[in-house]
Amino acid sequence: MGGKSTKFLNVVKQQFICRFNTSTIHWGNEAVLLDGIKTSREILNELKQEIQEWVEGGHRAPSLVAILVGNDPASETYVGKKMDAAQKVGIQSKTERFLDTINEEYLIERVTELNKNPDVDGILVQLPLPPNISEERVVNTVAPNKDVDGFHTENLGKLSKNMNTLVPCTAAAVIEIIKRYKIETFGKNVVVCGRSKNVGLPIASILHSDAKYDLQGMEATVTLCHRNTPPVDLEFYCKNADIIISATGVVGLIKAPMVKPGACVIDVGITRIQDENGRTKIVGDVEFNGVKQKVKYITPVPGGVGPMTVAMLMKNTFKAAKLRAMQ
Structure with a gap:
């Protein structure tokens, strides 16, 4: 084959590789923001209509x-x-x-x-x-039945047994984000960083279940990490995760090299720090600017899980009212 033909084929090959890498792993493409402010407004508007109809019904x-x-x-x-x-x-x-x-x-x-x-x-x-x-x-x-935070031991126990109950609001917020943005969980690898009884554990419990929180077949493979997980192991688990959910309050815990290209990252962490000018700002567990260039989906902090948590509290309150009316 002539030199010109070989050169042409190499150019085509390189273009194919570049297109494959860009479209498949999303490297270099800024992530889709999982907008908690916008989504919470949608939920509150839906609730307003439902509650109005509820009241009009007597x-x-x-x-x-x-x-x-x-x-x-x-x-x-x-x-x-x-x-x-x-x-x-x-x-x-x-x-x-x-x-x-x-x-x-x-x-x-x-x-x-x-x-x-x-x-x-x-x-x-x-x-x-x-x-x-x-x-x-x-x-x-x-x-x-009035525990709209979902923290009561009985409600947490029911959640672990796939029973209808009031789900902790932050855990419900994470699941609702996944639901609203149609992020696939079935058979996916999920890492949950944080094992608190009100956030990390309920999230992990819902995600590995086959029937919970009005969702069928979430059925993810869940790895639960915590403060005693060695950093090298945490990085190993995160690099293999399709979804990372961090709820530790450790600033900068999740860094870009730890994240698989094309993954979904949900940051539950909220920490107040002082910036270089001495002003207070809120940051999460994720190094946002670096990670957002590598993943497919990411929540901002603030403006991600926080507003959704308030919306889910409202949903729980309406659910409690309906359960009370059925008694």
Whole structure:
């Protein structure tokens, strides 16, 4: 074969390789943002319509009570966002505030009273609580059918057994993102970084199940990592993952070299740090700028899982109201 023909074939070969690499592994293409702000608005608009129809059908509006102990600025902000969302969708809501010197027994008595109130559908206890109060004891005082945070031991137990229950809101938010963006999970390798009972464990439980959270056949192969997973092992698992979900609060834990090209990365981490100008900013577990050039999907922080968590709290409150009406 002549020199010109050989040169032409080499050029064609190189073009084919470049096209194959670009279209198959998405290297160099910026990822699709999993927009939690936009998606949460869609969910809240849907809920507003559903609740309006519910009330027009003769039911009272769902009701939500938030318990806020102390004056932690972050907790104040979170509760404010939840109350704003409730108002937007037609959920009646109020916040009961207590000093951080409150007696644990008094707080438990107040939760018990709300449990007995037939006009209250959902109760959320904003965490963290002061160190003199047992979070576990207070959370488990909330009636399971009013536990819209999904933290009660009974609800977590039902979740592990594929039973219909109120799912922890952040775990529900991650699953809803996967659902709304039609990200395939069946038979895929998923790494969940973080094993907290309210986030990491519920996420892993739902993803490996074949029937949970109104989804059939999620059936992923799930690897659960945590703070004692050696870095070299964490990198190995992440490099083989089709989906990485990080919920550790460790800034920069997931870096670009650890991520498989074309993967989906969902960042649940929220950490406040000081930038070079001394201003506070919120960052996640993922080195966003580097990773977004390599993956197919990624959540921003802020603006990803956070807004979705509030939306799922509203969904849980409406679900609790409907369950109450069926009793």
